[in-house]
Amino acid sequence: MATSLMPTTATIVARASALFEDLSFAAAREWKAAKSGRRVIGYMPIYVPREIIHAAGMLPLGIVGGGDQLEVIHGDAYYQSYICRIPRSTIELGVSGRLDFVDGMLFPSICDVIRNLSGMWKMMFPHVYSHYFDVPQNYRDDIGGNFYINELAELQHDLAGLRGSPITDDELRHSIEVYNENRRLVRDLYAFRAERPWQAPAAEVYLMVRAGLVLPVEEHTSMLRDYIAAARAEERPMRDNCRIVLTGMFCEQPPLNLIKSLELSGCYVVDDDLLLVTRWLTSDVEIEGDPLRNLSLAFLHHSESTAAKYEPSQKEKGQHLVRAVKRTAAEGVIFAAPSFCDPALLERPMLQHVLKEAGIPYIAFKYAENSGQMQPIREQAGTFADSIKLWSAA
């Protein structure tokens, strides 16, 4: 039972939900306004080293499109119909002034669309620091690692320039420590959900993690801790759902309703690749020693597998998904990719071949961040859940 001192899941989720729905980013604006000289650095999926932004005393702000509540008016004028939705709603956020408090934007290496958006941002918002953040596709310490350390140093240098003083190694070490703790809690949350998915519904877990994109990390860590404690303490009814891993949603976000619909149609989400930045690094980053080198080593050797990364080993290709299924005792995989998402859609056949070989059932569909009609997805996911139960019974 939850004690009266402990916030309930409902209270915590309500706060996270308000942050999620707020397209003016009031929390981040308030954080910035609270102290003179504060700066906010926006970043897009999949991953940026938020530690460096934090070490500069700035707020990393995750920008993952406009969702299904943003009316895209200007953004559509910048893109053809066959380009995914996240860049157009991101432009809408920018053009409509919703990001006018943001002092810089980072565009990570994920796909050609986000890559080109980095150049568009430079032209559309010339007075805002804008940087394409490249990461290595070579994972040798002395090759890709050295390149990455220099890229990290460039970012460190740029942000130091923005704040007007160097970012010290001790500041970086402190930030690494803070983010290690945050990632541990995100991993705990995922582990808890995999263990008892009825206690931590996918939509709630999503909102909890999503809050980490707009809140200062310390506050988010505290929120995660409270939620896990509350979710453990509250008994919720277990449904006769199957357990699935959700994959392909690492960039443009699905509507929250889509995530809810999956559970309503009989699928507990026990793992996913949503908002990967919050758990990109899969183990703690070393604190002692050169902080940039430590961040680099973590990226090279302890980071998530996803479509935006090259997999050097054919044998290893797709095995992360098989491992996720085994680790979470999942019974199937749902491939959900944004329409026109090159990385997710080009990757999909390869992953499906691996699953087929491993005897893991799957289905696939596409969505856009503003998809409104959930009925077809419910029917597909419901049929999938039924078929899994039938196979299991057999």
Added chain:
Amino acid sequence: MTTQTKIVTSRAPAKEVVKDASMVKQKEMMAWHYDRLTSAAETGAKVAATFVPGNLNELIMCFDLLNNLPEVNAIQSGLRRVSGSYVLEAEKIGHSEDVCTYVKSDIGMMAKGNLAPNGKKFPNPDVLLLSYTGCFTFMKWFELLREQYKCETIMLHTPYMGDGKITKNMIDYMVKQLKEEVIPTLERVSGVKFDIDRLREHLKKSKQAEDDLVRVLQSAKNKPSPIDAYFGGIYYIGPIFGAFRGTQDAIDYYRFLREEVEDRLVHGQGPVTPDGDMGKEKYRLVVEGPPNYTNFRQFWKMFYDEGAVVVASSYTKVGGVYDFGFRHDPDKPLETLAEYCLGVYTNRSLPMRIDMLVNYINEYQADGLLINSIKSCNSFSAGQLLMMREVEKRTGKPAAFVESDLVDPRYFSAANIKNRLESYFQMIDQKRAGVDAAA
């Protein structure tokens, strides 16, 4: 006067296609290369599959490897009008309708027997040289091919010029990859020891051919332009973007081409089109984006029928940008390969691409910019609407936008494109009339 040849195409409608001598020579070179590839099993030649942007042909040749380029194969399938069935085949086996049709044409071609344009089977590659430059899809494409061929794959990662510059970090990273991963693996696969002097020799040859290519492309600054730098330009780039850069054959071809073009210039002739000499040059355009290949001739005809000649294009820079001074440099062989990869058109930031287009419009005295936006090529297409507006703003010249696809015939709507082009030409006329009236 230059020589022209009439070739009766095997495909309906059986109409004679006029080609100038350099086009015939180019076609022979391409055919010869396909014969080399498809006879690899008999000759014992080993094959490296790689991509046009970031094509390291000089290095590949140091290991006696033959270069096979899947985009070029997809283009050939498009021109021969078989890509549509290949794309459908790939979609049937699980590839999304949303993704690159070069990839699907390639995968579909493999599924349907992997036949080269000469009707013989392509050899399986001995190595996939994943030169990852300017296009994210390349990475997935070769992962897909690796799954199929189960052969050695080498990743050469080219960082993106997001901030509009090549940094020392980028060059060091690439040179180190070349030294410690690419070259040792190519040595192992080929059984041939790397000889840097051999590489220097190839690079010297590249430079010579590049000089002539640039002179050919820049001949379009003249009025009338003796070349079409988009449709005709695609013939011109074939050898240097493909398997011939760094060879004596390429030097000979580009010298021959340059002389042919200079001859046309002396005689005040415009470009040769499939229907013969183009009539009076009425419109001078810069084109951004790849062409459609399934209806290539029909697309081209929409231009030359109206007297429109393309004087510069970005697509002819996708396998290397040479017209702003870069040449392969034998004195710094690995660094020059890195610089080459970094500098290809689609690896340049959007502001850099806009600068290039603005420069072309001004330098080539063009009437405006036409963008052919390709449905399945995000590397080119994402951002083109902003590029269009910016180029219009900076040059004061009108721009237009048409949409098609590389090799998927479902996305070529002739009537739509023709309508838009006709409206665009009218717009140019009106703009000119306005300028004349103001004067």
